Amino acid sequence: MADLKKSHHFSDFLKPSQVIYELKSREKVLAIEELLDVLAKEKLIKNKKLILTRLIDREQLESTAIGESVALPHARVNTGGEIAIAVGRSEKGIDFDSIDKKKVHLIILVVWNPTLPGLFNHLFAGLARFLRKPEYRKRLFGAPNKTELFKILSEIELTMPHEDRIISRASLLAKLQEIELRKKKASKEQLKELRKHAELIREELDEALLTRFDKLMERYGFAVAEVRDGACQGCNMRIATQMSSAIEDSNDIYICENCGKYLVAARKKKK
Ligand SMILES: [Zn+2]
Numbered sequence: 001m002a003d004l005k006k007s008h009h010f011s012d013f014l015k016p017s018q019v020i021y022e023l024k025s026r027e028k029v030l031a032i033e034e035l036l037d038v039l040a041k042e043k044l045i046k047n048k049k050l051i052l053t054r055l056i057d058r059e060q061l062e063s064t065a066i067g068e069s070v071a072l073p074h075a076r077v078n079t080g081g082e083i084a085i086a087v088g089r090s091e092k093g094i095d096f097d098s099i100d101k102k103k104v105h106l107i108i109l110v111v112w113n114p115t116l117p118g119l120f121n122h123l124f125a126g127l128a129r130f131l132r133k134p135e136y137r138k139r140l141f142g143a144p145n146k147t148e149l150f151k152i153l154s155e156i157e158l159t160m161p162h163e164d165r166i167i168s169r170a171s172l173l174a175k176l177q178e179i180e181l182r183k184k185k186a187s188k189e190q191l192k193e194l195r196k197h198a199e200l201i202r203e204e205l206d207e208a209l210l211t212r213f214d215k216l217m218e219r220y221g222f223a224v225a226e227v228r229d230g231a232c233q234g235c236n237m238r239i240a241t242q243m244s245s246a247i248e249d250s251n252d253i254y255i256c257e258n259c260g261k262y263l264v265a266a267r268k269k270k271k
Contacts, residue, residue, distance in 0.1 A: 008157055008158055008159075009154060009156065009157055009158065010126070010127070010153055010154060010155075010156035010157070010158060011150075011153065011154035011156075012158075013083055013085045013123075014085055014087065014150075014153060014154075015042070016146065016147070016150045017038070017041075017042055018038055018039070018042060018044075018085060018086045018087065019086070019087045019088075019089075019146060019149060019150050019153065020034065020035065020038060020086070020087070020088040020089065021089055021143075021145065021146035021149055022089060022090065022091060023035075023088040023089065023090045023094070023107070025094070026090070026092065026094060027094065027095070028059065028094055028095065028096050028097075029056060031088060031090070031094050031107060032052065032055050032056070032059075032073055032107070032109065033052060034088065035086040035087075035088050035107060035109045036048050036051060036052055036055075036086070036109070038086045039084045039086050039109075039111070044079065044081060044084035045079045045080075045084050045111060046079065046080055047077070047079070050077060051075055051077050051079070051111055054075035054076075054077055055073050055074070055075045055109070055111075058073065058074065058075060059073060059097075063096055063097040063098060063099070064096075065096035065097065065098030065099065065102075065104050066128070066131070067098060067099055067100045067102070068100070068102065068131070068132075068134075068137060069093065069098075069102050069103065069104055069105040069106060069137070069141065070104065070105075070106045070107075070108070070131050070137070071094075071096045071098070071104040071106070071107045071108070072107075072108050072109075072110065072124065072127065073107065073109050073110075074109070074110040074111070074112070074120060074203075075110075075111050076111075076112060076113075076114050076120070076203070076204065077111055077112075077113075077114070078113055078114060078115075079111050079112075079113060081113065082112065082113050082116055082119070083110065083111070083112040083113065083116070083119060083123075084110075084111045084112075085108065085109065085110050085111075086108075086109045087106070087107065087108050087109070087149075087153060088106070088107045088109070089105060089106055089107075089140075089141070089143070089149060090103075090104065090105055090106075090107070091105070093105050094107070105141050106131075106137075106140060106141065108127060110123065114206075117168065117169045117172050117204045117205065118168075118171075118172055118204060119204075120200075120203065120204055121172075121200050121201060121204060122158060122159060123158060124200055125159065125200075126156060126157065126158035126159055127156060127158075130155070130156045130157075136152075136155075139152050140152050140153070168250065168264075169204075169205060169209070169252075169253055170224070170247070170250075170253060170254070170262060170263065170264040170265070171264055171265075172201050172204055172205060173205070173209070173213060173223065173224050173253075173262050173264065174224045174226075174262075174264045175201055176198060176201045176202070176205075176213065177213075177217070177222055177223055177224045179194050179197055179198045179201070180198065180217055181222070182194055183195070183198075209253065213262070216260070216261065216262075220261075222234070222261070223261060223262055224261060224262045224263075224264050225256060225259070225261040225262070225263060225264070226263075226264055226265070226266040226267070227239055227244055227247055227263050227264070227265055227266060228266045230244050232256040232258065232259060232261065232263060233266075234256055234259045234261040235256060235258045235259035235261075237256070237257075237258040237259070239256070239263070247263050247264070247265050248265050
């Protein structure tokens with residue numbers, strides 16, 4: 001299993017056995033299932049049926065075809081491990097209800113553990129950076145065999161968080177708040193980017209957390225408050241020392257007992 005803190009290459013998450021050079025399936029759901037079979041065979045997932053349901057639910061919400069013949073079906077499900085990825089290529093292409101109507105020639109399927117929020121976000125950003133390059137896509141789609149395809153995929157570099165841990169849910173909420181606030185003064189073009197970013201973050205967070213977040217944003221204009229010198233910056237009330245130190249490095253969600261905002265540790269000054 002890859003060490004997430006030190007993973008900087010896509011190949012840290014991918015073995016050649018997780019790559020299908022030519023998908024047999026010509027249809028979306030069947031192709032997704034074909035990739036899940038690979039993960040099951042590699043013992044990277046146990047609950048194939050559940051994962052398939054989640055992936056299809058997600059596709060029905062909105063196609064994960066990101067344009068330019070690439071699709072990134074994904075689900076946040078506990079697989080027992082941290083992350084499971086399978087890649088499939090299709091010469092003839094698969095109809096994926098893509099926004100640009102193009103058929104999909106490359107599917108990167110990602111299943112990741114809900115206990116690792118932020119992970120998909122970073123992975124997605126890294127993948128998108130490479131897949132956006134026309135030159136890179138051309139080489140990927142044109143790979144003459146599986147070995148070459150794997151080699152080209154291995155070139156993808158990821159920028160995983162440098163902190164000691166994967167970003168916490170509270171900091172994701174804080175980031176989401178920053179984006180929601182920026183949306184208010186954004187130009188049309190910026191708005192599109194911000195929406196996309198917000199969507200990625202939302203995918204990492206639970207429905208209940210987000211519902212409450214949206215309500216707070218609507219009512220107060222902000223939903224997340226930093227804890228600075230032991231006090232909630234949303235209402236200036238002191239927070240129990242124990243709770244304050246727990247917030248420091250925890251993935252748990254804490255709520256200010258006084259003002260109800262989500263609490264996040266104050267950002268550490270860069271050394
Ligand atoms: Zn407060």
